[in-house]
Amino acid sequence: MNVPARAMPSSQTSDSPRGMALLRDPLLNKGTAFTEAERDALGLRGLLPAHVLSMDDQVARVMTNLRALPSDLEKYIALNALHDRNEALFFRVVCENIDEIQPLIYTPTVGLACQRFGLIFQRPRGMFISANDRGRIAELFANWPYAAKLIVVTDGERILGLGDLGAHGMGIPVGKLSLYSACAGVHPEHCLPVMLDVGTNNEEFLNDPYYIGLRQKRLSGAAYDEFVDEFVTAARAAFPGVLIQFEDFANHSAFRLLHKYRDKINVFNDDIQGTAAVALAGLFSALRVSGGKLADQRVLFLGAGEAATGIADLVVSAMMAEGVSEAEALWRTWLVDSRGLVVKNRAGLTEHKLRYAHDHAPVGDFLTAIRTLRPTAIIGVAAVGGAFTPEVLQTMAEINARPIVFALSNPTSKAECSAEEAYRHTGGRALFACGSPYDPVQLGGKTFVPRQGNNSYIFPGVGLGAIACGSRLVTDEMFMAAAHTLAYLVNPDDIEQGSLYPALPRIRDVSAHIAMAVAEVAYRRGLATVPKPNDMMAFIESQMYDPHY
16 A cells, blocks of 8 residues: 555556656656656656756745745645645645644635635546436546545535535545545555535525536435445445545435445544544543543533534443443433524434433523533534633633533634633633644643644544555444544643644654554454554554655
8 A cells, every 4th residue: 555556666667657748647746856867767858947856855945935825725726736746745745744734735724725616626636426427437437547445525515614515525525635645644546535516505606607516406315315325336346445434414414324334334424433533532631631531521512413423422432431321421411503402302303313312401502501511521513603602611610620622613713712712711721622723822821732623633544544454344443442542642741731632743653553553443353354464553654655756
């Protein structure tokens, strides 16, 4: 998995790209870094300026130009263009500047990029499979030139907290797969972003002259399910053993599709399972400060969609692993949606909420729910900007010596509160995690360094581990192992400054450890299809793509 044969200079044959074709292949192009000997051997003499630059020189030039651009969207466009012409250089830039670059290629900038995707679209990446392609999806996969081991797929119906963006949601699979390569070393040749374009119900986009997708209302019902099933079947036939990650599907599709496939094939939903694991890891880290066991906490969610119930499910499993009954664990886990506290006597509850519908009097708003239930932790995943008001935060601080406050919605405009608000309104006592990046906060003579509870801590390592060992399934036990591993990797210095997650520059090491933990579960449960190595960490590290020429 480390370096596909076609990407090795020594593998050049008479059929290998040369000259202009080589310069236009982003997987092989080095641009001005091609050596004198390579220019002679590969038909590049005269096609490049005379001076040979090192890769370090190229990285420095990219960063100089990038930092001179006036907006994050323009930086996104510039990075996208680099990705399209020189993948090794793109990933080297990302890896060496991960703190600065991740917010540009993923949240929060990717949300704005998806909203304007048709306007900034330059070069297709991945596969766009539309409802008009029903009955011939296998033919489309035959057009893809590489052996995919990992697919990230969306239908664009629930992009971040922005809603139905249709085909413009392709920015999400592209961004996710960039993080797979940068954060966990999955080779970009093995990554395939897929947009299932089934139309959009977004009237603004249907009337937008620059919208790139099908200009029709969304496919639904049996026709939609048959289309997705055809995609899954065709993908697995074209790429045996491929790992499929469902991304940013609306609740009504996300749960159904995950339950349909999760026990049969190598598939997971990052919004449900990845979000759950990173949130659970944050809770474990917070408890290193506040003390006590997870099973002693009371967790209140603002939101009752796929992220909330996914986190809740994993939290309940983790509580049960500490020795409490399922009934007790459920009683410690509560949801608030747009209609108030989720309780049993409320009519019209959807299936995924029923497990958390408790016997309790109705409560109409989040603040009253806090005062009634007295939670030790609140987790915001409803994409309602500013929902953690000063009064909410102050009430949490009155109830708890060290209130746990996770504002996980993104992009930033949808965040329940900022880091500065969380610390200021709790007197600096909040144990805070966020879904979007925030700068350090100065308060009372102390510097707090908030870190994102970003899924990029979890899904790249989970994917790497599953691919490396050839796992036949991705299980909740693997996500539990990932959460424990991530929490373990938060060091005392991180905790001291209020950081519940490791520093991003450590992300490749974090991903390697998570991949090892995931692979160990696969071997223990008989799910792996690759012989077990003697040295698991060395094996994992040998699978990781290193973006150098």
